[in-house]
Amino acid sequence: MPTLAPAHELLAIAHQLADAAGAAILPHFRNLDGVEGKRHAHLAFDPVTAGDKAAEAAIRAVLAERRPEDGVFGEEEGHEPGTSGLTWVVDPIDGTRAFMSGVPLWTTLIALHDGERPILGMIDQSYLGERVWACEAEAWARLSGERRQLTTRTTARLEDATLFATDPGMFREGGEDAAFGALSRKVRMTRFGTDGYAYAMLAVGQLDLVVESQNAPYDVMSHIPIIEAAGGVVTDWAGGDAQRGGQIVAAANRAVHGAALEILREAAQKAPPLPFGKG
Amino acid sequence: MPTLAPAHELLAIAHQLADAAGAAILPHFRNLDGVEGKRHAHLAFDPVTAGDKAAEAAIRAVLAERRPEDGVFGEEEGHEPGTSGLTWVVDPIDGTRAFMSGVPLWTTLIALHDGERPILGMIDQSYLGERVWACEAEAWARLSGERRQLTTRTTARLEDATLFATDPGMFREGGEDAAFGALSRKVRMTRFGTDGYAYAMLAVGQLDLVVESQNAPYDVMSHIPIIEAAGGVVTDWAGGDAQRGGQIVAAANRAVHGAALEILREAAQKAPPLPFGKG
Numbered sequence: 001m002p003t004l005a006p007a008h009e010l011l012a013i014a015h016q017l018a019d020a021a022g023a024a025i026l027p028h029f030r031n032l033d034g035v036e037g038k039r040h041a042h043l044a045f046d047p048v049t050a051g052d053k054a055a056e057a058a059i060r061a062v063l064a065e066r067r068p069e070d071g072v073f074g075e076e077e078g079h080e081p082g083t084s085g086l087t088w089v090v091d092p093i094d095g096t097r098a099f100m101s102g103v104p105l106w107t108t109l110i111a112l113h114d115g116e117r118p119i120l121g122m123i124d125q126s127y128l129g130e131r132v133w134a135c136e137a138e139a140w141a142r143l144s145g146e147r148r149q150l151t152t153r154t155t156a157r158l159e160d161a162t163l164f165a166t167d168p169g170m171f172r173e174g175g176e177d178a179a180f181g182a183l184s185r186k187v188r189m190t191r192f193g194t195d196g197y198a199y200a201m202l203a204v205g206q207l208d209l210v211v212e213s214q215n216a217p218y219d220v221m222s223h224i225p226i227i228e229a230a231g232g233v234v235t236d237w238a239g240g241d242a243q244r245g246g247q248i249v250a251a252a253n254r255a256v257h258g259a260a261l262e263i264l265r266e267a268a269q270k271a272p273p274l275p276f277g278k279g
Numbered sequence: 280m281p282t283l284a285p286a287h288e289l290l291a292i293a294h295q296l297a298d299a300a301g302a303a304i305l306p307h308f309r310n311l312d313g314v315e316g317k318r319h320a321h322l323a324f325d326p327v328t329a330g331d332k333a334a335e336a337a338i339r340a341v342l343a344e345r346r347p348e349d350g351v352f353g354e355e356e357g358h359e360p361g362t363s364g365l366t367w368v369v370d371p372i373d374g375t376r377a378f379m380s381g382v383p384l385w386t387t388l389i390a391l392h393d394g395e396r397p398i399l400g401m402i403d404q405s406y407l408g409e410r411v412w413a414c415e416a417e418a419w420a421r422l423s424g425e426r427r428q429l430t431t432r433t434t435a436r437l438e439d440a441t442l443f444a445t446d447p448g449m450f451r452e453g454g455e456d457a458a459f460g461a462l463s464r465k466v467r468m469t470r471f472g473t474d475g476y477a478y479a480m481l482a483v484g485q486l487d488l489v490v491e492s493q494n495a496p497y498d499v500m501s502h503i504p505i506i507e508a509a510g511g512v513v514t515d516w517a518g519g520d521a522q523r524g525g526q527i528v529a530a531a532n533r534a535v536h537g538a539a540l541e542i543l544r545e546a547a548q549k550a551p552p553l554p555f556g557k558g
Contacts (some may be wrong), residue, residue: 030485089496097470102485103477104407105382127423128383128407143309144406157531162380167448167471191376192446193472198382206309206381 002085002114007135012135013066014110014122019091021108024054029127030102047098052076055092055108059123063088071276073113075218079276084263085142087113091218093168095195095253104128109198115277117241121222123200132200134225139229141204150203150230155255158186158259161208161252164198165190169190170213176247179237179267180211183260199223199250203230208252209260215245217274223250233257238268281364281393284398284412292345293389293412294340294399298389300371301405303333308406309381309401313339314369327375331355334371334387342367350555352392354497358555359440366555370497374474383407386475392499394556396523400501402479406459411479411505417510419485425538429509431480431531437465437538440487443477444469449492450537458516459490460544462539484508487531488539495522496553502529512536 004010028051045098056076061189063072069081074090088110093099094108103248104127112120112135113204120135132141132150139150155161163184171177184190187209194201196219200209203226219243226248237247239261283289305331305466336354342351352360353369360366366391372378374385384407391399391414399414411429420431434440442463450456463469466488473480477489477497480506499521503513506529514528518540528543530536 030483062397097468100468100485101443101470103384103470104484105384164380167469167529169469189376189379190446190448191380191382191472193470194382198380201381204309206379267381275453 004114004119004131007120007138009260011117011135011138013062013220014112014120014135015086016066017110018124018126018131018154019109020058020062022057022124024058025051025108026126028054028264029099029104030213035187045222046268048093049100050095051099052093056090059088059090059092059110069233073218075216075277076137081276082172085104085115087115089113089218089221091196091216094219095197098193098195099133099151103193104225105194105197109196109202109218111218111225113277118221118224123222124196125200130200131164132203134226134229137229139203139226140202141202149205150226151205152202152227152232153205154229155252157253158183158256159188160257161187163190163200163209163211164194164207165210165212166195169194172213175267176213179264183211183263189226190252196223199227202232202250202252203227205252208256210250211260211264212248213246215248217243217245220245220248235261236268237261237264237269238270239265244271244274261273280435283393283398286399286417289391289399290412290414290417292341292389293399293414295345295366296369296389297387297401297403297405297410298515299337299341299454301367301403303337304330304372304387307333308378308383311398317548323347327372327378330378331372331375335369337414337507338367338371338389338540339370343435347373352497352555354495360555364394365514366394368392368397368497368500370475370495373498377472377474382472384473384476386479388475388501390497390504392556397500397503400504402475402501402505404476404479409479411482413505413508416508418482418505420479422483427483429505431481431509432487434487434531435534436475437462438467439534440466440503440535442466442469442488442490443473443480443486444471444489444491445474446471449460454546455492458543462490462542465542469472469499475502478506481511481529481531482506484531487535488537489527489529490543491527494527496522496524499524514541515547515552516543523550523553
């Protein structure tokens with residue numbers, strides 16, 4: 001494991017990365033067609049791709065200046081190895097379909113990986129000015145200008161639980177869809193359409209379960225330290241390490257995690273190895 | 280038809296209603312458990328019911344003072360007839376599941392009905408400070424502090440269209456679910472989890488279709504004047520009047536509406552009559 005800077009120094013970098021990404025993304029969100037005097041610009045280009053690329057470039061520029069020894073693994077530009085043993089894992093815009101539709105639930109996901117596991121996570125929604133982050137003992141949210149400590153719910157039974165997933169179509173036929181359906185029939189309420197935003201709401205105690213499939217490593221890496229620091233559990237559907245992506249179950253606590261896993265485990269599959277580190 | 284005040288006077292009332300509702304709702308959104316020093320208050324009461332009731336009471340108080348001659352039809356307190364021939368139709372919190380889960384896509388819906396049809400509509404998201412409204416020639420959105428004229432997309436083919444619905448479970452088995460599934464397979468992209476917010480995004484040109492079922496009249500009344508003023512079309516699945524709720528198809532333009540209706544029409548059902556007016 002590499003020698004680490006103190007948590008507050010690493011978090012200061014992460015905040016700078018999220019700020020830079022947000023500044024790069026926002027001009028592309030709900031582009032200006034419809035604003036008085038502006039033309040229908042959305043027909044001419046792809047705003048989500050433009051925002052994604054601009055944000056990842058902004059993140060890489062900050063890292064090149066402040067952390068040139070660290071590796072970077074990003075959705076857009078892939079893996080650039082470093083020498084420190086640390087890798088920043090970034091998804092500049094998670095939730096591209098929300099972004100394209102003007103729905104402000106897309107997020108910028110930032111994680112720092114020490115070669116074995118993610119040790120820092122940040123979920124940022126720059127249009128809302130909302131940010132959730134964790135590194136070691138620091139686990140905070142900033143919502144509506146108010147700082148609150150992350151803490152998950154104590155809901156123990158599926159019958160009382162709120163379940164989220166990005167899309168019902170993300171579950172493969174012939175197993176995954178049946179397992180998710182069985183879980184959905186057990187819980188109090190199921191809701192779709194949230195991408196990384198649901199994981200942030202789980203960490204601030206607003207919901208109990210996020211169950212998904214077909215995630216990339218950069219879709220989930222940031223969520224693991226955040227939800228664990230908040231008191232929750234994140235694993236794959238077999239109860240193993242979640243950082244490779246694939247099938248994910250994020251839960252508010254061990255009790256509701258265990259109850260969900262009983263249903264999901266029969267459809268569990270192994271995710272491919274990470275393209276960096278030993279994790 | 281009753282004698283009407285000018286559109287700007289009616290809209291001034293609607294803005295006051297939305298302001299009052301937002302002020303009543305916001306203290307209940309993401310209640311303070313998790314904030315430093317606060318107890319887990321969410322176990323003690325139901326914040327969405329509290330917010331719903333407080334907002335409708337606030338709306339009715341404004342109307343009692345400023346428009347005592349008008350009727351009111353609200354989700355919480357039902358129908359209170361008036362003498363003017365006008366009825367305010369309000370859903371204080373549309374999207375209660377989003378509200379309960381900390382997801383800021385719930386909205387306050389306000390419409391004014393002249394006995395035959397809705398003549399004014401407003402969709403307000405008070406946490407985001409976003410509002411969309413229309414009455415006669417006035418059709419505006421206020422998003423991120425910026426005012427823009429409502430205008431829908433020109434997408435003509437389903438293959439290029441973005442489709443939204445609140446929940447895949449809202450479609451009844453044995454017809455509705457098959458029709459929605461067939462439509463979903465035709466479009467470019469389907470997304471869930473939006474309630475009234477999707478109709479606002481349709482009116483500002485961010486998406487093409489919202490197709491739903493099992494709506495109440497107060498779920499859809501505000502959307503009709505807004506989307507029509509923006510250039511779109513709102514009907515039931517048979518192509519008829521949408522104001523009774525039930526099965527709704529809101530479309531960015533006549534072309535994409537017609538294409539969607541070809542698929543939906545076979546599962547069309549009649550909604551029950553309105554509990555007020557002649558509509």
